Amino acid sequence: MLSRVAERVYWAARYLERASSTARLVSSYENLLYDLPVDYKMSWYNLIVINDLEEAFNERYSNRTERNVIKFLLADEENFSSLVNSLKAVKENVRTTRDVVPEEAWELICELSLFAKENLEQGLKRRSRHEFLDEIMKGCLQITGLLGASMPRDAAWEFLQLGLNIERADMTTRYLEAGLTAILALEEDQKMVNAQQIIWGSVLRSLGATQYYLRTTRTPVKGHEVLPYLLQDPHFPKSIAHCLRAIVSACEKLPQSEQAVTKLKAVERKLATEVDYENPGEVVLEHLNQLQIQLTGSHFVISEAWFPAEV
Amino acid sequence: MVPKEKTSSNAWNDYQPGDFYDELISSPGNARKPAQKLYSYLKSLSPDDIASRKQAAESAIREMGISFTVYTDEGNIDRAWPFDIIPRIITKKQWDKTDAGLKQRLQALNMFIDDLYHDQKIIKDGIIPEYVLKQSANYRPECEGISPAFGVWAHICGTDLVRDKDGEFYVLEDNLRVPSGVSYMLENRSIMKRVLPEVFEKIHIAPVGDYTSRLFETLTSLSPRKIKKPVVAVLTPGIFNSAYFEHAFLAQKMGAELVEGSDLVVQDDDCVYMKTIGGLERVDVIYRRIDDLFIDPEVFHKDSVLGVAGLIRAWRAGNVALANAPGAGVADDKVVYAYVPQVIKYYLDQDPLISNVETYLCYDDKQRQHVLANLDKLVVKPANESGGYGMLIGPHSTKKERDTFADLIKANPRNYIAQPTLALSTAPAFIGKNNVPEPRHLDLRPFVLQGKDSYATTGGLTRVAMKKGSLVVNSSQGGGSKDTWIVDTSSSTNVSEGQ
Numbered sequence: 001m002l003s004r005v006a007e008r009v010y011w012a013a014r015y016l017e018r019a020s021s022t023a024r025l026v027s028s029y030e031n032l033l034y035d036l037p038v039d040y041k042m043s044w045y046n047l048i049v050i051n052d053l054e055e056a057f058n059e060r061y062s063n064r065t066e067r068n069v070i071k072f073l074l075a076d077e078e079n080f081s082s083l084v085n086s087l088k089a090v091k092e093n094v095r096t097t098r099d100v101v102p103e104e105a106w107e108l109i110c111e112l113s114l115f116a117k118e119n120l121e122q123g124l125k126r127r128s129r130h131e132f133l134d135e136i137m138k139g140c141l142q143i144t145g146l147l148g149a150s151m152p153r154d155a156a157w158e159f160l161q162l163g164l165n166i167e168r169a170d171m172t173t174r175y176l177e178a179g180l181t182a183i184l185a186l187e188e189d190q191k192m193v194n195a196q197q198i199i200w201g202s203v204l205r206s207l208g209a210t211q212y213y214l215r216t217t218r219t220p221v222k223g224h225e226v227l228p229y230l231l232q233d234p235h236f237p238k239s240i241a242h243c244l245r246a247i248v249s250a251c252e253k254l255p256q257s258e259q260a261v262t263k264l265k266a267v268e269r270k271l272a273t274e275v276d277y278e279n280p281g282e283v284v285l286e287h288l289n290q291l292q293i294q295l296t297g298s299h300f301v302i303s304e305a306w307f308p309a310e311v
Numbered sequence: 312m313v314p315k316e317k318t319s320s321n322a323w324n325d326y327q328p329g330d331f332y333d334e335l336i337s338s339p340g341n342a343r344k345p346a347q348k349l350y351s352y353l354k355s356l357s358p359d360d361i362a363s364r365k366q367a368a369e370s371a372i373r374e375m376g377i378s379f380t381v382y383t384d385e386g387n388i389d390r391a392w393p394f395d396i397i398p399r400i401i402t403k404k405q406w407d408k409t410d411a412g413l414k415q416r417l418q419a420l421n422m423f424i425d426d427l428y429h430d431q432k433i434i435k436d437g438i439i440p441e442y443v444l445k446q447s448a449n450y451r452p453e454c455e456g457i458s459p460a461f462g463v464w465a466h467i468c469g470t471d472l473v474r475d476k477d478g479e480f481y482v483l484e485d486n487l488r489v490p491s492g493v494s495y496m497l498e499n500r501s502i503m504k505r506v507l508p509e510v511f512e513k514i515h516i517a518p519v520g521d522y523t524s525r526l527f528e529t530l531t532s533l534s535p536r537k538i539k540k541p542v543v544a545v546l547t548p549g550i551f552n553s554a555y556f557e558h559a560f561l562a563q564k565m566g567a568e569l570v571e572g573s574d575l576v577v578q579d580d581d582c583v584y585m586k587t588i589g590g591l592e593r594v595d596v597i598y599r600r601i602d603d604l605f606i607d608p609e610v611f612h613k614d615s616v617l618g619v620a621g622l623i624r625a626w627r628a629g630n631v632a633l634a635n636a637p638g639a640g641v642a643d644d645k646v647v648y649a650y651v652p653q654v655i656k657y658y659l660d661q662d663p664l665i666s667n668v669e670t671y672l673c674y675d676d677k678q679r680q681h682v683l684a685n686l687d688k689l690v691v692k693p694a695n696e697s698g699g700y701g702m703l704i705g706p707h708s709t710k711k712e713r714d715t716f717a718d719l720i721k722a723n724p725r726n727y728i729a730q731p732t733l734a735l736s737t738a739p740a741f742i743g744k745n746n747v748p749e750p751r752h753l754d755l756r757p758f759v760l761q762g763k764d765s766y767a768t769t770g771g772l773t774r775v776a777m778k779k780g781s782l783v784v785n786s787s788q789g790g791g792s793k794d795t796w797i798v799d800t801s802s803s804t805n806v807s808e809g810q
Contacts, residue, residue, distance in 0.1 A: 001587055001588050001589075002568060002570065002574050002585055002586065002587055002588075003574070003586050003587060003588055004571065004573070004574050004586070005568075005569075006588050091376075092550070095376075095550065095555075095559060096550060096559065096569070097569075098559040098560070098562070098563045098569070099559070099562040099563045099566070099567065099568060099569045103563060106375075106376055107374055107375055107376065109376075110373065110374055110375065110376035111374045114373055114374065155588060254588060255588060255589035255590075256588075256589060256590070306588040308573065308574075308586060
């Protein structure tokens with residue numbers, strides 16, 4: 001498999017995952033805002049913070065209103081991670097790897113970007129937003145489903161797995177970090193169990209994790225249970241541990257992978273370190289931060305091992 | 312209130328084929344034999360049916376992502392492929408003759424190219440004057456003495472055919488460098504099957520789908536390494552090229568690698584390798600869609616970043632096959648075109664099965680005088696342009712344009728030829744908001760392959776000038792396209808295509 005094609009398949013997967021998590025994030029956030037106490041100063045702007053997009057956002061908008069945030073996340077051409085740009089990136093990467101992805105994938109991604117483009121206005125309006133985002137999420141699932149059902153498990157498949165799982169792990173740490181930051185920002189009198197539950201509940205929901213969290217932990221939604229579940233549960237596909245395992249085993253199937261595997265196993269070990277999640281505070285936040293840095297680093301490990309050298 | 316029309320029958324009865332050969336309608340209200348079933352089917356459709364079929368075609372095109380890229384000042388824009396849902400129909404009998412003529416022509420042209428890069432007998436024997444070669448823009452002295460497999464230089468040829476008033480096909484030009492359009496020919500058929508499925512049940516339409524496997528066979532037959540599964544790659548300039556869609560399409564349909572220049576490297580052993588995740592892997596055959604001059608900075612344009620340094624070295628050493636071979640473009644010079652009938656006679660001792668369009672060479676004093684005196688009636692073309700650029704269409708030109716061309720011709724007579732304005736055939740196309748059938752001019756580009764064997768597509772890509780009266784069919788200049796049907800009228804016809 002060509003190194004360049006490997007890189008593009010990897011990015012196609014990352015952007016596909018990014019498009020679907022952006023859609024899910026916006027859609028679940030709305031739920032959260034309506035549940036929180038009125039005096040709690042949580043705003044749409046948090047979505048910008050979660051995605052590390054403050055600088056880019058502030059260059060474009062001076063008002064942190066709902067409409068601006070939504071517009072920036074879904075429709076903005078200047079935001080390289082916006083929904084439309086993510087879909088565009090999937091399309092461009094699939095366009096240049098049509099020899100390795102199933103031919104129907106090209107048609108599906110054309111249909112989905114077309115749908116997003118033509119119905120974008122619906123996504124911006126509050127009344128029709130839910131339906132729009134739902135369609136986007138379904139479209140993304142349809143593509144991942146197609147790939148899963150039809151691609152041979154060769155190198156192209158492994159690069160797809162690498163892209164999907166790195167992006168997922170990255171999102172999960174971001175959401176955890178954002179949840180914890182929000183909890184720590186609660187005023188003393190708001191630190192009622194209820195607010196904490198709402199925030200962690202929202203983290204779970206934005207990852208589609210609520211149902212399996214409840215089944216696995218058999219505990220109501222509490223921070224000291226949610227954090228280890230999303231970090232270390234070996235079975236949930238969006239937990240960091242599961243993503244990392246998938247990344248390592250994908251790497252092991254690729255040629256000339258010794259160095260990369262060694263480096264990625266070090267990240268797994270870091271994740272396994274004992275951390276006290278009871279009353280999580282600054283220590284846990286720092287741990288999350290470190291993890292995220294290492295996850296960002298895994299991209300470079302993969303890139304160095306298999307992608308074309310930068311010219 | 313105007314009663315809503317149930318069928319479009321009236322609109323069809325008003326259709327005027329005019330003073331041209333119409334592909335479907337022989338005289339008002341009468342369809343040609345192979346088009347009769349289609350004609351009665353089209354007449355039975357209501358205006359609403361037509362609108363919805365047309366819309367179905369448009370959304371199929373967008374959903375299938377069939378596009379081409381147009382260069383504008385604001386950057387490159389992907390445009391949806393323009394398509395008209397009325398097919399153009401040719402009888403199998405006429406096509407069989409054309410098919411033989413296309414193969415004959417390409418065979419002769421390949422012998423001609425091979426001769427030019429070796430002994431140049433055809434010039435020594437005085438069939439073609441020496442100046443034609445001396446001043447040829449696409450002759451590559453770097454290729455002299457090289458002997459590609461089977462003596463074939465142009466493996467893939469796009470031959471532009473037009474049908475004149477007499478109903479006969481004529482060759483308008485040969486494209487021997489990097490002809491494009493075949494993917495659109497194949498996609499047009501898939502669109503039609505989605506849009507008018509019931510017609511395919513009623514009429515026996517010859518399938519077109521085997522092109523990509525024939526192309527793959529042609530390419531593998533060129534492999535210098537005689538191994539079971541040679542590595543075949545399609546070399547593209549990248550996504551900014553107007554035909555990128557086609558490059559990706561062909562790679563996918565052949566199961567070949569789609570590579571860009573930066574994916575390839577030529578090592579000290581003069582072999583070509585591609586950079587894979589497991590290291591370097593040798594490449595045997597390259598279907599290159601990059602122009603000669605950009606293909607190897609070691610030999611041609613030094614600053615080209617699209618090509619691969621050392622590619623010509625590897626090709627010369629016989630370690631990789633290039634299709635089309637560099638230098639093949641010498642034969643799609645329009646001055647060479649004028650000599651093709653003699654070329655066929657010289658190498659094959661046969662008469663051409665498909666005629667040329669009458670052509671005046673501006674290099675010849677007498678012919679130039681004729682051209683200059685008749686600029687308002689002729690079409691003047693530069694010898695080495697493609698894509699319909701740099702032409703003068705006399706009857707549609709202004710005095711100022713004619714003066715400019717007169718100066719251009721006098722300054723560089725070798726570079727210009729002229730042809731009479733052809734009465735290009737027409738076929739009905741649905742025009743305007745009300746989808747009224749109106750005649751529009753069209754041409755036909757079949758694709759011809761030659762490696763160990765020869766092959767021509769069943770029909771080809773029909774391009775349509777969508778503007779009334781216009782003769783310019785290029786998609787970059789507002790042209791559209793149609794599906795092309797080869798229909799057998801002699802056998803019993805209730806057979807479906809069966810794909």
